[in-house]
Amino acid sequence: MGEHTHHDKHEAHRQLIARLGQCAGDIRRLTAGLDEESLSKRTVAGKWSLKELVCHLWRLQDVFEARIENLLAEDNPAVVRYGDPDGDPEFVKLAARPAAESLAGFFNGRSRLVARLEKLSPAEWHRPGRHSDFPHFDVHFQVEYMLHHEAHHIYQMYQRHAPLGKLPH
Numbered sequence: 001m002g003e004h005t006h007h008d009k010h011e012a013h014r015q016l017i018a019r020l021g022q023c024a025g026d027i028r029r030l031t032a033g034l035d036e037e038s039l040s041k042r043t044v045a046g047k048w049s050l051k052e053l054v055c056h057l058w059r060l061q062d063v064f065e066a067r068i069e070n071l072l073a074e075d076n077p078a079v080v081r082y083g084d085p086d087g088d089p090e091f092v093k094l095a096a097r098p099a100a101e102s103l104a105g106f107f108n109g110r111s112r113l114v115a116r117l118e119k120l121s122p123a124e125w126h127r128p129g130r131h132s133d134f135p136h137f138d139v140h141f142q143v144e145y146m147l148h149h150e151a152h153h154i155y156q157m158y159q160r161h162a163p164l165g166k167l168p169h
Helices: 002-031 036-040 050-073 089-095 099-118 139-164
Strands: 128-131 134-138
Touching: 002 050, 002 099, 002 139, 036 050, 036 099, 050 089, 050 099, 050 128, 050 139, 089 099, 134 139
Parallel strands: none
Antiparallel strands: 128 134
């Protein structure tokens, strides 16, 4: 019985990993066949372009990956809140690069993160950390948080893409 429950819990982790792949697929589709000009165009005035959204997701993927490594390496480490994305000098640096580079960087980072998560044991998924906003913070929570955050921005990407033409199937 105990073994069965243990297996089911790890199934939830496998599903999170699968969703990371699906999100990456959505982002690939929402940026496919668009040139630098289209990707950089702010189709909604005052709101991020597709390229800026990709850079934000790339930046956060790096932040979250570093947090996960910290949770795995240390016992119950303090997790530093991520501040204002617009005021993040690292984001500004990424957004200044060509969109093709940002996309490649994001997808390479995603492959690396997925490969890392695939190797984790159920116990490692539940390595805790201390976050001022979230009383029950661990690797699992961080990955799930990342997915919900990404889904929100993928929805924005879908809206920002609409003025640029029909989406590829």
